[in-house]
Amino acid sequence: MTPGSPSPRREGTPAGGSGPAALIADPFRPSPWPRVAAVALVAYVIYASAQMEISWERVVIGLENAARFFGRLFPPNFSRWDLLVKGLLESLEIAVLASTLGILLALPIGLAAARNLMPAWVSWPARFIIVTARSFHPVIVAILFVKAVGFGALAGILALTVASIGFIGKLFTEAIEEISLKQVEAVRATGASFASVLAFGVLPQVFSRFIGFCTYQLDSNLRNSTMVGIVGAGGIGGTLFAAFQRFDYDFVCAILIAIISLIMIGEILATGVRAIFIDGATFGDLLRRRRHVATGRAPVLEDD
Amino acid sequence: MLKLNRLCKSYVAGVPVLTDIDIEIASRGITAIIGPSGTGKSTLIRCINRLVEPTSGEMLFEGADLARLGGAALRHARRHIGMVFQEYNLVERLTVMENLLSGRLGYVSAWRAWRRKFPPEDIRRAYDLLDVVGLTGFALQRADALSGGQRQRVGIARAVMQQPKLLLADEPTSSLDPKTSVEIMQLLADLAQQHMIPVLVNMHDVELARRFADRILGMAGGRIVFDGPPAALDDDVLKRIYGGEGWLQ
């Protein structure tokens, strides 16, 4: 929202002057667009809220409900921890296997989709696969897989594998397309085989970014694996949904705390792995939290 | 105008960068601080407007000790001290005019500043300054479209917009080519005389200092080792300041 408001500060022509008008031009470019956009935005909010019947009264009533609701959430009830742990472990398995399978499949597909290395008849089908994999929400894909392979973790694994292929494949292809071909040329000029050209010319340039994608996708799969259970694809999502429908809100709270903790741990581990493989950190570095080594700063990666 | 009493600064305890700096700056004239890199010239300048916190000592300015001020009082004091930076420090995405007017941010409320409602005298003054620094017509250009020399002119104009009682300059010409450096120093000198503001500038180019300064402070090892007119700056003094002979002509 730029304050591009026109502030006319004109001084009139000097009295009796016949020369060019001594106008002091507007120092701030008068641009109507930000104003127009702001008004349009407010109008839209009012319109959309009305369409969806969101009114202030509903929010207020809801807030009273919320107070009651939070009362029932706390204190969290961990008594059925065995169920909780079972669900968490299943989600963890789903995330691990989906990531593994996804990475393994995304590598060749991503490589095939790179227009600077592959001919068109190879890259176009590969690109199509990646785009399709990305287009559908993991939950929708999970629903379809539940129909195909039945309830349970397998549907979840397959669904998240598809999501992983879409994400890692796209980023991997982009990374390959951005490499400096001069470096590849130099390696090729030494007479190296295609595999060696890949290993010494292409991979070093994309490796660190690749580690970044993979660790991000693992975290993402961890997050998604906690919810595909809602549609029957295994994991803690199912436990959560069931508890919700039984109004066991204190158990719900326990599950949520567990999920958040699991994901936070996952992010910490991911940062560690990035530090180890990208910055060459050792356990000593990580424990001593040597910043300049163990930053493992990921490229800006958020996709969901 | 400005009096520094026993100013000391250590970034790391026990390793002083500035030791017992005692200076008095008169209300007219250009004072240049010269000395080798790392001797604390920049630290000294930045202590004055508290961009760097002094470890001990007093800095008396306009009846108050700058070292003790906090919050709004510090901001009010800073309004009266203009600063020109080596890297210009303009807000790149804003226009030249907006950069100039940001010199008045200490005087204008945040709300009016956000809506760009500056007083008409400020705008008039800004246009006049643009003419003086030779950037007429550049008012609506984005700062990142300007060359280094042009940006520093904007930087100087911004500092003068504050209507300061004192002008600090931290290596204002170090990022500029020799010809532009002379132009910028000339501009600084002209403006200082025109608006009757004392200037305290640190630089590493001794010839430039000799040419434009009325008074030279030589620093070595965090202390003032020379204080006098440029004429008194002979080779012995320079050796005292910079050490070594290889670089002397």
Place this chain on the structure above:
Amino acid sequence: MAATAPVPAGVGERIWQRFSPAQRLTRFAVYLVIVAAIVASIRTVEVIPEFLADAPEQVVDLVTRMWPPDWGHYPETVHAALMETLHIASLGTLLALLLALPVGILAAHNLVPSTPVNLAAKLILVSSRSVNSLVWALLFVGIFGPGALAGTLAIAFRSIGFVGKLFGEALEEAQQGPIEALAAAGAPWTSRMTFGYWPQVKPAFWSIALFRWDINVRESAVLGIVGAGGIGMALDSALNLFQWDRVAVILLAIFAVVIIAEVVVTQLRRRII
């Protein structure tokens, strides 16, 4: 990549090793853990062989039931639900932008130099990101009842973490020089924000906003499965009634909307940024 450590061993001989021993140990440990995790997962995951065996049959069955899609279903139900989905995505994103701005500022150490405040803000952001929009939707359906309100809030609360984190990073990466200059001129904190930081982070902000809106369109489409409004509810009822031809229409509609949203975002991005 990793640091190379020339290791002098023995007289006159210098070995070149790609990784130091400590690094190799660490990397090996990580590999070990990864392989162990994979193996453990494969063994414990429950795969019911019968289901797997008739999977191809199921897929064929699915496809035949989905084709031809029930186009007539669109104008009656799907269109309105699709619009509602877009509203949920848009309002939710706007609300998130509003809420994430202060939290992102509080989390940036160079703006608010109070570490406990930074940590508290970062905790809010992490929690927001760790809980899926679907789970947020569940919560809000519990509080506000089924409908679009729950969906909008779910999208908003999930997006706060995303926007706040990226925006905070943009703030932390802003050039400090101009800020310093404004401080030296005596500008108050608010003016330093609006004149110093905002011009620098504006492009990043809009980019993040557009990016999140795009993702939210996809997310909003499925929230209805837990009752939070939008096309997900139509999808849910069609699924429950095994009306696969309607499911097909709905899926195609979602796909179309997602593609349109991507195109819109690409165009806007070029214009604004």
